[in-house]
Amino acid sequence: MASAYPGTPSTEIMENIGEKYREIKAGWAPNEKVAVEVAAGAAYGGSRAMAVMKHVGLNVAADPFMTLSYTGVNGGLVLVVCDDPEMHSSQNEQDTRNFAKFGKVPCLEPSDSQEAKDLMGAALSISEQFDTPVILRSGTRISHSMSLVELKERVEGPKELGLKKDPTKFVMLPAMARRRHPIVEQRLKDLALFAETFPFNQVIRGDGSLGIISAGVAFQYARDVLPSASFLKLGMVWPLPEKMIREFASRVKRLVVIEELDPFIEEAVRLMGIKVEGKNLTGLCGELTPEKVEIALTGKNSAKGVGPIEMELPLRPPNMCPGCPHRATFSALKKNKVYVAGDIGCYTLGALPPVGMLDHCLCMGAGIGIASGLDRSLGELAKGKAVAVIGDSTFFHSGMTPLLELAYNGGCTTVVIMDNRTTAMTGAQPHPGTGLTLREDSTITADITKLAEAFGFKRIRVVNPYEVKETEKIIGEELEANEPSVIIARAPCALLKANRILPDKPLKIDPNVCTGCKNCINTGCPALEFVKIDEPSEGDKRKGYSRINEALCVGCRTCQEVCKFDCIEVGS
Amino acid sequence: MSDNRIYNVLIVGVGGQGIILASDVLGRVAARQGYEVKKNDIHGMAQRGGSVSSHVRFGKFVSSPIIKVGEADVLLSFEQLETLRYFHYLSEKGTAIVNDQRILPPAVFTGKQEYPPDLLSKIREKVPDAVIFDGVEVARRIGNARVVNVIFLGLLSRYLDIPASTYETVLRESLKPKLVDINLKAFHEGRSLAPA
Numbered sequence: 001m002a003s004a005y006p007g008t009p010s011t012e013i014m015e016n017i018g019e020k021y022r023e024i025k026a027g028w029a030p031n032e033k034v035a036v037e038v039a040a041g042a043a044y045g046g047s048r049a050m051a052v053m054k055h056v057g058l059n060v061a062a063d064p065f066m067t068l069s070y071t072g073v074n075g076g077l078v079l080v081v082c083d084d085p086e087m088h089s090s091q092n093e094q095d096t097r098n099f100a101k102f103g104k105v106p107c108l109e110p111s112d113s114q115e116a117k118d119l120m121g122a123a124l125s126i127s128e129q130f131d132t133p134v135i136l137r138s139g140t141r142i143s144h145s146m147s148l149v150e151l152k153e154r155v156e157g158p159k160e161l162g163l164k165k166d167p168t169k170f171v172m173l174p175a176m177a178r179r180r181h182p183i184v185e186q187r188l189k190d191l192a193l194f195a196e197t198f199p200f201n202q203v204i205r206g207d208g209s210l211g212i213i214s215a216g217v218a219f220q221y222a223r224d225v226l227p228s229a230s231f232l233k234l235g236m237v238w239p240l241p242e243k244m245i246r247e248f249a250s251r252v253k254r255l256v257v258i259e260e261l262d263p264f265i266e267e268a269v270r271l272m273g274i275k276v277e278g279k280n281l282t283g284l285c286g287e288l289t290p291e292k293v294e295i296a297l298t299g300k301n302s303a304k305g306v307g308p309i310e311m312e313l314p315l316r317p318p319n320m321c322p323g324c325p326h327r328a329t330f331s332a333l334k335k336n337k338v339y340v341a342g343d344i345g346c347y348t349l350g351a352l353p354p355v356g357m358l359d360h361c362l363c364m365g366a367g368i369g370i371a372s373g374l375d376r377s378l379g380e381l382a383k384g385k386a387v388a389v390i391g392d393s394t395f396f397h398s399g400m401t402p403l404l405e406l407a408y409n410g411g412c413t414t415v416v417i418m419d420n421r422t423t424a425m426t427g428a429q430p431h432p433g434t435g436l437t438l439r440e441d442s443t444i445t446a447d448i449t450k451l452a453e454a455f456g457f458k459r460i461r462v463v464n465p466y467e468v469k470e471t472e473k474i475i476g477e478e479l480e481a482n483e484p485s486v487i488i489a490r491a492p493c494a495l496l497k498a499n500r501i502l503p504d505k506p507l508k509i510d511p512n513v514c515t516g517c518k519n520c521i522n523t524g525c526p527a528l529e530f531v532k533i534d535e536p537s538e539g540d541k542r543k544g545y546s547r548i549n550e551a552l553c554v555g556c557r558t559c560q561e562v563c564k565f566d567c568i569e570v571g572s
Numbered sequence: 573m574s575d576n577r578i579y580n581v582l583i584v585g586v587g588g589q590g591i592i593l594a595s596d597v598l599g600r601v602a603a604r605q606g607y608e609v610k611k612n613d614i615h616g617m618a619q620r621g622g623s624v625s626s627h628v629r630f631g632k633f634v635s636s637p638i639i640k641v642g643e644a645d646v647l648l649s650f651e652q653l654e655t656l657r658y659f660h661y662l663s664e665k666g667t668a669i670v671n672d673q674r675i676l677p678p679a680v681f682t683g684k685q686e687y688p689p690d691l692l693s694k695i696r697e698k699v700p701d702a703v704i705f706d707g708v709e710v711a712r713r714i715g716n717a718r719v720v721n722v723i724f725l726g727l728l729s730r731y732l733d734i735p736a737s738t739y740e741t742v743l744r745e746s747l748k749p750k751l752v753d754i755n756l757k758a759f760h761e762g763r764s765l766a767p768a
Contacts, residue, residue, distance in 0.1 A: 305642020
């Protein structure tokens with residue numbers, strides 16, 4: 001059984017299970033905590049199970065994870081956790097190996113696609129053999145890489161399926177948990193012994209002057225740039241094989257750990273009393289690359305490249321798409337001059353210029369609580385300004401409990417739920433509000449309006465964000481109210497083919513009527529361009545005018561709604 | 573080709589230009605030719621509009637899935653500005669293949685910054701034999717503006733030692749049946765563009 005919440009770079013694992021492995025019972029969970037609990041239930045019943053998440057997802061799932069270590073499993077249970085060194089699409093670059101140590105569970109780390117597959121099998125076996133959940137740690141460069149994989153025969157899990165009463169193992173009352181803790185400590189010792197002969201912990205003998213301990217994609221970089229060095233390549237990064245490490249260290253003149261993010265292996269090796277280098281060479285922040293590793297080890301990049309063309313380049317950050325309903329909602333919020341506690345999704349991009357309408361982004365589901373805290377602590381200072389924005393998928397993930405807090409404790413916060421009918425940022429996965437499952441079977445459609453009603457909100461409004469002027473007015477009314485409000489801004493993601501409400505007819509701007517005020521430009525729509533007038537004709541005081549790229553415009557009319565001079569119309 | 577040679581192809585551009593499809597096809601082509609292949613994509617946070625890069629490496633034995641700065645045999649760029657962003661990856665002996673297209677980043681289309689002028693001449697200054705074509709123009713000529721990526725895949729194929737038939741087979745396998753003919757046409761059009 002498999003359960004997951006989407007999160008880059010882990011999303012494709014569940015998408016592929018959904019599409020290609022129909023024999024696995026699988027579904028999206030509202031969040032990672034639930035995913036781990038569903039997987040735990042399956043494992044308790046004897047099935048092999050996995051929960052999949054990005055690194056920060058394990059923070060959400062930390063509560064069940066930490067005590068799962070105590071209960072142990074039954075059927076194999078693997079948490080596939082994908083880190084994001086360099087934060088290609090994340091809010092921090094925490095190192096999941098620390099969680100393995102914290103939870104006292106084993107952590108395996110593949111260095112390519114073949115190992116990702118092979119170590120998943122090994123992780124299930126280890127989980128069953130040692131009665132422990134196992135973390136399989138991936139990262140962006142492993143998860144978003146492809147390489148050839150050899151498949152083997154499918155193996156069924158060895159455990160008998162059924163409901164088994166075993167309260168001293170599965171009911172973590174203090175008296176039972178006290179009995180489980182020593183078992184956990186002993187298990188870690190047993191696993192450390194097991195690590196000494198684990199076949200994915202390998203010594204590759206080379207030149208004795210330099211020994212490199214490494215794991216994951218960092219190993220591949222090091223192997224690439226220094227193929228003649230000796231390597232201790234670890235497939236299990238926690239617990240560590242102490243004897244193997246001592247033996248390896250004794251055979252090399254210089255010992256270096258090449259690892260991404262924290263000095264996790266390095267510090268453990270140093271604790272063994274072994275002289276070792278690592279982060280002093282590679283640094284703590286960002287991902288490693290082949291050239292970074294080579295420079296760390298030899299002082300230079302040996303490649304003969306053309307070198308950079310030195311000049312300042314405009315950045316190309318991701319942007320909300322043409323026709324994005326969030327852009328329309330932000331336009332209406334901007335007119336109300338609000339202060340926005342945001343959340344995680346495509347709408348987080350509303351922080352970037354020229355929209356610049358997001359003042360906070362902390363973690364999944366945090367926006368509503370932050371707005372509530374700002375509003376109630378600041379009182380008059382925040383009156384009529386405190387707004388939370390959160391997407392529909394993020395709302396179901398972890399926005400429901402802060403919304404309840406808001407209803408319960410009151411205040412004047414206005415919550416805007418940007419309901420685009422999908423989990424857009426990670427590539428349009430369904431969620432409990434969409435009426436579809438992972439495999440696109442129809443199911444319930446959780447109703448945000450009714451939830452807000454049930455929580456006790458009296459002021460609930462549903463708006464079509466593309467009607468920017470109307471949305472602006474309604475937001476204004478709710479900001480003035482002396483109680484909390486919920487506004488649901490509902491329109492499907494512009495990339496969704498289903499339920500499409502956009503006309504896909506490009507608009508046109510009359511260049512002679514356009515005053516160049518940039519109201520439309522400041523929505524940040526990629527289908528708009530400000531055309532500079534270098535040599536104005538007589539009497540023309542404009543610096544430029546706006547133009548619509550017909551190839552990109554999908555006719556959402558947000559620009560038309562914010563235009564004060566009626567110069568935008570539907571094209572032919 | 574020497575036995576241990578590794579081919580490094582870096583494909584870059586802007587989200588929505590079909591970069592991942594092009595690198596997927598190249599990866600499959602190399603695998604079918606019997607090479608070990610590793611490929612890595614970075615496609616940013618949103619679906620569209622961000623800078624995209626895809627590393628494809630193949631040879632007898634490949635470790636790293638990403639190319640070391642200065643070791644790309646081919647830099648295939650679908651957009652002028654992106655060519656410069658990744659230019660330092662190109663090896664001295666490498667080939668730059670550039671789509672003569674400008675896609676304006678946010679700071680430019682909102683009028684805050686200029687799109688840097690004369691980029692193509694800057695590229696030619698560094699790499700005189702850079703192969704530069706207006707792929708959109710070629711695509712329109714053969715009747716489908718959406719095949720720019722496969723036109724450039726065809727052009728790229730002239731710089732790698734793998735027969736055209738392998739690409740044809742993989743394109744047939746990877747595409748929806750109704751798109752096969754136009755893409756094969758685009759592929760061969762691209763091959764014909766390469767300077768003799």
